[in-house]
Amino acid sequence: MEFERPQIIRPPSERESYFLPLTSGCSNNTCTFCGYYGSKLRMREVDDIKKEIDAMALYIRNGVQLPTMPSIVYAVLQNWNQRRVFLQDGDALVYPLPKLKEVIEYLNERFPNLERIGAYATPRDILRRDVDELKTLKELKLGIVYVGVESGDDEVLQKVGKGVKHDHMVEAGREAMQAGLVLSVTVILGLGGVAGSDQHVLETARVLTEIDPDYAGALTLTLVPGTPLYKQWRQGDFSPISPFDSLRELKMIIENANFTDCFFSSMHASNYYSVRGRLPQDKSRIIAELEDILAKGDPVLLRPEFLRGL
Numbered sequence: 001m002e003f004e005r006p007q008i009i010r011p012p013s014e015r016e017s018y019f020l021p022l023t024s025g026c027s028n029n030t031c032t033f034c035g036y037y038g039s040k041l042r043m044r045e046v047d048d049i050k051k052e053i054d055a056m057a058l059y060i061r062n063g064v065q066l067p068t069m070p071s072i073v074y075a076v077l078q079n080w081n082q083r084r085v086f087l088q089d090g091d092a093l094v095y096p097l098p099k100l101k102e103v104i105e106y107l108n109e110r111f112p113n114l115e116r117i118g119a120y121a122t123p124r125d126i127l128r129r130d131v132d133e134l135k136t137l138k139e140l141k142l143g144i145v146y147v148g149v150e151s152g153d154d155e156v157l158q159k160v161g162k163g164v165k166h167d168h169m170v171e172a173g174r175e176a177m178q179a180g181l182v183l184s185v186t187v188i189l190g191l192g193g194v195a196g197s198d199q200h201v202l203e204t205a206r207v208l209t210e211i212d213p214d215y216a217g218a219l220t221l222t223l224v225p226g227t228p229l230y231k232q233w234r235q236g237d238f239s240p241i242s243p244f245d246s247l248r249e250l251k252m253i254i255e256n257a258n259f260t261d262c263f264f265s266s267m268h269a270s271n272y273y274s275v276r277g278r279l280p281q282d283k284s285r286i287i288a289e290l291e292d293i294l295a296k297g298d299p300v301l302l303r304p305e306f307l308r309g310l
């Protein structure tokens with residue numbers, strides 16, 4: 001079956017990267033809030049990936065476009081900074097290790113000045129490999145992994161079908177960092193709904209403290225039509241928190257989490273309000289900013305619903 005190129009879904013910090021698909025879908029397609037729910041994981045053939053890398057090199061060095069390559073390849077190459085590559089898709093780190101090494105080695109041969117390769121990874125993808133294997137990937141310039149932690153609360157994780165628990169998140173995060181990879185994690189405000197809000201927040205702060213990542217980002221739950229959580233909401237089985245309560249959750253997470261040195265942000269388009277800063281240094285400044293917004297309680301200060309993105 002021919003490999004179908006996935007849509008580009010990438011972390012904001014990878015906006016200038018080249019997006020190279022190794023897989024499509026996600027190996028853990030059971031998360032009830034996620035657009036990847038029910039997606040079929042497909043692996044792309046190594047030869048096919050190498051052809052695309054050759055086409056990238058041909059274009060960058062000679063400006064030649066091959067008619068056999070999809071137009072998106074050249075659209076992305078036009079904005080490429082030639083320093084970073086992001087491996088698609090939902091968890092490219094699931095790609096079998098020998099093949100992953102072969103692809104990354106090939107990429108490095110063709111583009112020796114590459115600075116960093118990045119990918120989404122599930123905790124299971126990380127735990128499937130030992131530290132030395134991750135170190136080998138790091139030597140091949142895999143520099144950053146993005147892990148969706150979502151919540152530290154086992155009850156929430158179980159309800160949303162995340163497939164792993166709090167302790168797995170911590171183990172996977174620490175292993176990636178031990179291998180020298182930069183670790184960027186995301187958590188989702190509102191994932192516990194109204195009923196599970198307090199526990200979600202406190203356990204999420206705890207998991208962030210225990211992982212102690214380089215980067216942590218907060219997203220706000222967006223109910224995606226077609227997902228099981230969307231249906232639960234429509235049927236009255238899930239009560240989402242309000243926009244201002246999402247800021248209360250954010251404040252509580254920042255208050256309760258303890259980081260050594262983490263860049264924390266809620267700049268993602270799903271959030272009603274954006275904060276950013278280095279923690280712990282900027283903790284009081286961010287908390288004061290959120291307290292101010294909460295005290296004012298003026299919806300005008302929030303990102304309007306129609307401008308929120310996934």
Ligand code: SF4
Binds near residue numbers: 090122162
């Ligand atoms: S592991 Fe991540 S990408 Fe895969 S279904 Fe869950 S949230 Fe979506």
